[in-house]
Amino acid sequence: MAVGTQATKRHWLYGINVIISVVVATAVLGFALVLGAKFHTSVDLTSTGLNSLSQRTRALLAGLDGDITLTALYSVPSEYVEVDQRRQDAVRDLLDLYEGAGRGKVTASVVDPLKDRGKIEEILNRLRAKPAYADEAAPHREFLKKFGEFCERLQAAVTADFEQCVKLADTDPSLKRSREFQIVATNLRRLGNETQTVVQEVAENESRDVPAYGRAADAAKDLLSLTNTYLADARGWMTGKIGQMPAVSDETHAFFDATAEKYKPLVDEALALQEEGGKLGSLKLDDMYTALKGWPDRPPILVETADEAFVVPFDDVWTYRDRNTPPGAGPDPSRDFAGEQAVSSAILRMTQKEKTGVVFVRYGGDPLLTPDFNNFNPSMGRLPTAPCQELNGLLDKANFVTAEWDVKTAKEPPIVEDAVRTIYVVFPPEPPAQPNPMQPPTEPGMSEADKQLVYDAVAKSGMAIFMARWQPPASPMMPMSRTYDYLDYLRQTWGIDVRYQYVTMEFTSSPEAPNLWIPAHQDPREVLVVSTPTIEFTDHPIGAPLASSQVAMVLVTPLAEFADAPEGVSIATIAKVRESERVWAFEDVQRFERDLREKSGTTPDTDDIRSPYPVAMAAEKAEGGKLVVFGSDRFISDDLAQQAGLMVVGGGFATYQRYPGNTDLFINTLHWLTGDADRIAVGPRKGGVPMLDKLKPGAAETFCKVFIIGVWPAVALLAGGAVWLFRRR
Amino acid sequence: MRNTTAIMNRELLSLFCSPVAYIVIAGFLLVTGVLAVFTGSFKPGAPATLRMVFEFTPYALAFIVPAIAMRTISEEYRSGTIEALMTAPVSDAQLVLGKFLASLVFYVIMIATTLVYLMLMMVYGAPDLGASLAAYIGLILVGTMFVALGVLASSLTKNQIVAWMIAAVPLLVFVWFSGWISRAAEGWWREVFRIVNISLHLDQFNRGLIDTEGVVFFLCTAAFFLFLAVKVVESRRWR
Structure with missing residues (x-):
């Protein structure tokens, strides 16, 4: 019995001991997991640093003077839509990296507005209190106050007058028959109703979480414009055409005279208010609120400094992926994650106050940056455009100030205000006018003196980009050959x-004769376009970050190091046409055309330049001065750099930028010239995923599949069989 | 340590002297091979990465690893050799650790056979070896946890099929549904399910990142399961 009791007691003792130790072990496990989740760090083993911040972003964050707050408004509305979760995770990981590299100066968080409504309120209050926006709306508020008072008087007047008009029409049949009277009366009624609507709209905008004074002011300006039109028309009729209606009674005439007199101060006041309203610009806080409000469809990232804020749009963070990006690379199958590029650009924009001037230099020809309306003919039905109009806007966003210098008309370079330095972007001079191609030009080309003006300006600034291009040779239609000036x-x-x-031209094998080549692009507009991967970047700081970006150039002429290069100049290649038997630079274009016509294909001639060869080069002088030459002057023009493509996304089509790398390449060049390597755009992280480019369809592919599914498992089975046989013996 | 090594060696020897180990390896290779082909990992011009294969591998491992570990201790129970082990100068912890290490070594060898895929990729492209290393580290860590759970399950019963089910069912639930559960959960629970989300942790390794959170998760849970297994084996002494 005693033994039994002791055994039971021992069971209990051990049992309790085990329970306690398991509970303690569980608690330790839970504690360790929570600590692990809270204080975790990571090491990126990818060879390209795919999961790390670029050196440039780290340098940017290390050099921050003030604090930065990053807030991503990313929600996961449905657990069934995995892409939302993956996007949120990707953004969270990125912001964690910023926080880690920010050394206490960067605070980052991901807010799910569906779950945390209070946070949005907190963000809006924080924005309202920022110095850049605190007093921004004061003129708008003042204007709206005056507008409100004006509306009270206006509505009272037009409502009463409309009622009086109705009464007069009932008593005076001639008035009732007058079409002009009916228009005036209807307009008065419409103005009364519209005033009431706008007053309500203004009140709603003013009483929002973040009062939309800008939008309220816009509504007010629209009403003022309408008021001016209607009241001026009414006055015109009351003081003019009504006099031509003899059947109208004196009492009615007296009413309209008094009313016209009454409207005069109203019209004056509306004009004054309209003028005042015209001076009011849009409010940054309004725009930001609108951008933030789009979080359910287009989640933004808010970047804040102590003074101001900037909303990084969804499309900048998740750019439409180009067709060449491998599937499965990145968290979103339809878009590229360019979060680092977008967030770092926003931080740069807000923290770097120094501006660089970019002067586009041309000799003759049409303006490059802003359309020329001087010769605009409205009957043509199309507004004039400039080839680099959109680029101009992008440069402005990237903190550059642009100007244009036509050396033909101005003999002094323009002074770029607000800029601490100037970069000259020199385009090839336009050929002199030649009304008859068979005759010499009627005016001389760019003189040596004019060229010297450009050289002097470049020497003074020490930074320039020269845009070269292919110059067509002499032909029967154009006997004068051209050179690069x-x-x-x-x-x-x-x-x-x-x-x-x-x-440069890209070719493919002719289907009719395999030893002959035909242009790779069927579209005649693209025959002279060369794009990624035919163009590849070297490890030069300008191009290396864009290794996975899509770029294209047109009319590309090869560059080379000059045999008698001056001493003290170091030259490097930025981009080149990669080595391929399918790409070469043609000298005799007429032979090419003839070959295509007569032989259904062409072959490279001994005089042609075979790839690889540089198409963008940088030179740096030991005593100071940097210059970049591009073998294509049109790669930055909007028709190529901003060209959109269509891709199938889900059940519909979406547009994407075909060559986003073109603009980045140009802006990177500007940053390199100014010595701001930290500001060079990194390009979207597409993974730089290496491809199975040596695996060809056919035997090799079949071998891989058979080996993986059949041979290799069979080898394991055979080993097992051998062991079994050996053991049996 | 010597005892642990001795037990591990004995286990490994018995494993590799039976054709079962090779059948398991062949089955694993067949599954991963099919995954490699059907995910397009060996298509001309495809990315030279095994990421897609490794993303799906845990689903196969949830079946295979419990099968590797199911016999470790339950076989001792069934054959009665556990009594002899109990009286031998071997502690329960050494016994459990030896069995665990043997299964883990077998698992690592099994995983290592997929290096052939990587070599094949190196013939036809230039895969990112750093990212591949991280992915393999992730697979070994996830295997460590799975094997530890398998050993715990094996310590609970003398029936190997039951042991397999005890390990496989929670693993399947976690691997297949943890992501979905963590997205469906709200507030505090959401964070809990995120922390124990195996796929999420493994995804970090597949991306080429060695995240300490994942390392801590896999190693701590493995240690916890082994601790429980030791307690279960220990309980035979006083039950």
């Missing part, structure tokens, strides 16, 4: 040679 300067001063007689 800045060739000698680039050769002798910077050691860069422009092979302007050659134009």
Whole structure:
């Protein structure tokens, strides 16, 4: 019995001991997991640093003077839509990296507005209190106050007058028959109703979480414009045409005279208010609120400094992926994650106050940055455009100030206000006018003196980009051959040679004759376009971050190091046409056309330049001064750099930018020239995923599949069989 | 330590001397091979990465790893050799650790056979070896946890099928549904399910990141399961 009791007691003791130790172990496990989740760090083992911030972003964050707050408004409305969760995770990971690299100066968080409504309120209050927005709306408030008082008087007047008009029409049949009277009366009624509506709209906008004074002011301005039109028309009729209606009674005439007199101060006041309202711009806080409010469909990231804020739009963070991005690379199958590029650009924009001037230099021709309306003909039904109009806007966003210099008309370079330095972007001079192609030009081309003006300006600034291009040779239709005017300067001063007689073309095997080549692009507009991956970047700081970006150039002429390059100049290649038997630079374009016509294909000639060869080069002088030459002047033009493509996304189509790398390449060049390597755009992180480019369809592919599914498991089975046989023996 | 190594060696020897181990490896290779082909990992011009294969591998491992570990201790119970082990100069912890290490080594060898895929990719492309290393580290860590749970399940019963089910069912639930549950849950529970989300942790490794959160999660849970297994084996002494 005693033994039994002791055994039971021992069971209990051990049992309790085990329970306690398991509970303690569970608590320790839970504690460890929570600690692990709270204080975790990570090491990126990818060779491209895919999951890390770029060196440039880290340098940018290390150099921050003030604090930065990053807030992403990303919700996961349904657990069934995995892409929302993956986007939120990707953004959270990115913001964690910013916080980690920010050394206490960056605070980052992901807010799910569906679950945390209070946070939105908190963010809005924080924005309202920022110095940049606190007094921003004061003029708008003042204007709206005056507008409100004006509306009271206006509505009282037009409502009463409309009622009186109705009474007069009942008593005076001639009035009732007058079409003009009916229009005036209807307009008065419409104005009364519209005033009431706008007053309500203004009140609603003013009483929102973040009062939309800008939107309220816009509504007010629209009403003032309407008021002016209607009241001026009414006055015109009351003081003019009514006099031509003899059947109208004196009493009625007296009423309209008095009313017209009454409207005069109203019209004056409306005009004054309209003028005052015209001076009011849009409010940044309004725009920000609108952008933030779009979080259910287009979740934004808010970047804040102590003074101001900037909303990074969804489309900048999740850009439409181009067709060449491999599937499965990244968290979203339809978009590229360019979060680092977008957030770092926003931080740069807000923290870097120094501006750089960019002067586009041309000789003759049409303006490059802003459309020329001087010769605008409205009957043509199309507004004039400038080739780099959109680029101009993008440069403005990237903190540059632009200007244009036509050396033909202005002999002094423009002074760019607000800019601490100037970069010259020099385009090839336009050829002189030649009304008859068979005759020499009627005016001389760019003189040496004019060229010297450009060289002096470049020498003074020490930073320039020369845009070269293929110059067509003499042809039966155009007997005068062209040259690249800045060739000698680039050769002798910077050691860069422009092979302007050659134009790059991409080919594919002719289906009719496999040893002949035909243009790779069927679209005639794209025959002379060369794009990624034919164009590839070297590890030069300008191009290296864009290795996975899509770029395209047109009319590309090869560049080279000049044999007698001056001493003290170091030259590097930024981008080149990669080595391929399918790409070369043609010299005799007429032979190419003839070959295509007569032989259904062409072959490279001994005079042609075979790839690889540079198409963008940088030169740096030991004593100071940097210059970049591009072998294509049109790669930054909007028709190529901003060209949109269509892609199938889900059940519909979506547009995407075909060559986003073009603009980045140009802006990176500007940053490199100014020495702001930290500001060079990193390009979307597409993973830089290496491809199975040596695996060809056919035997090799079949071998892989058979080996993986059949041979390799069979080897394991055979080993098992051998062991079994060996053991049996 | 010597005892642990001795038990591990004995287990490994018995494993590799039976054709079952090779059948398991062949089955695993067949599954991953099918995954590699059907995810398009060996299509011409496809990304040279095994990421898609590794993303689906845990689903297969949830079946296979419990099968590797199910016999470790339950076989001792069934054959009665546990009594001899109990009287031998081997502690319960050494016994459990030896069995666990043997299964883990077998698991690592099994995983290592997929390195052939990587070599094949190196012939036809230039896969990111750093990212692949991280993915393999992730697979080994997830295997550590799975094997530990398998050993715990094996310590609970002498029936190997029951042991397999005890380990496989929660693993399947966690691997298949943890992501969905963590998205469906609200507030505090959401965070709890996020922390124990196996796929989420493994995804970090597949991306090429060695995240300490994942390392802590897999190693701590493995240690916890082994601790429980030791307690279960220990309980035979006083029950």
